[in-house]
Amino acid sequence: MKKRNEKEGILLESGTNEIEIMKFCVQGEFYGINVAKVKEIMMTEKVKPMPHSHPSVEGFFKPRETLITVINLANYLTGETPEQGDRDLFIITSFNKMIVAFRVDSIEGISRISWNAIQKPDKTLANGQEGVATGIAQCDELLVTILDFEKIVAEISPESSIQLSEIEEMGVRSQNDAQIVIAEDSVLLQKMILAALGKAGFTHITMCNNGQEAWDYLSALRDDPQLYEKVNLLITDLEMPMMDGHRLTKLVKSDLRLKRLPVVIFSSLINEEMRRKGKSVGADEQLSKPEIGHLVEVLDILIDRFRKEQAS
DSSP: OOBHHHHSOOOOOTTSOEEEEEEEEETTEEEEEEGGGEEEEEEOOOOBOOTTOOTTEEEEEOGGGOOEEEEEHHHHHHSOOOOOOTTOEEEEEEETTEEEEEEESEEEEEEEEEGGGOBOOOGGGGTTSOOSEEEEEEETTEEEEEEOHHHHHHHHOGGGSOOTHHHHTTOOOOOEEEEEEEEOOOHHHHHHHHHHHHHTTEEEEEEESSHHHHHHHHHHHTTOTTHHHHOOEEEEOSOOSSSOHHHHHHHHHHSTTTTTSOEEEEETTOSHHHHHHHHHTTOSEEEETTOHHHHHHHHHHHHHHHHHHHHO
């Protein structure tokens, strides 16, 4: 099977607020994943069971000398493990510096759409809690549920997500009143990031649910004479409904009033290609989730530099 960038030959420009969605089917339902997360598609191989693992973990296999954990999406989504089909496929993903395989029934193609066309599911659909769907999108003729793969992996393997222990290892830190704006759509990660930064001493954080909310917030401040006293730094995820992080960064860095604001991209998708895209839209730093300790170190440096520049 070909890798994703060989399949389509499409390289999205930076800051266009577009996404390529790979559509796939599990138990008759259609789901989607950001193509940027997809390393390759493979025919299924024999999987070695992993004792005492999560019920949704089938086990692991070792193609080309790389040990890869296999998650059965049908089991995770329904709680049942259907009989495996002869035409099942593995979606091999790469995010959070991990490679994980997800078993699916079939691949239904790729659609290119705007992030603005992706709607966040109503909380009532998840009983008021953070669901596994990061968005709902109309992709050609299909209504597709875009899954939150980071949340799936974090629930199955909590140690793979943000760890407060990284902050605790930094020792006692003094409070920092820097005004930080964060654009992050995952409620789970919002809570984790807020807890970690709070533990690191940051006391003034404004949380926005997506890039559009963050842009609206910053736009409302842009003509304020005290702009850079009210906002000192922006942290943004990349994958977000309404407006993604590359588009948000591009808007900030293209604005004559806002462009001096330090922007940190904090995403599970950081790789060589994404670093090029982030650099092209003006990001000051780009860090991979879940490296929260590294994020705090970078914030210390950027905020200190920003304040010195403002004072000079």
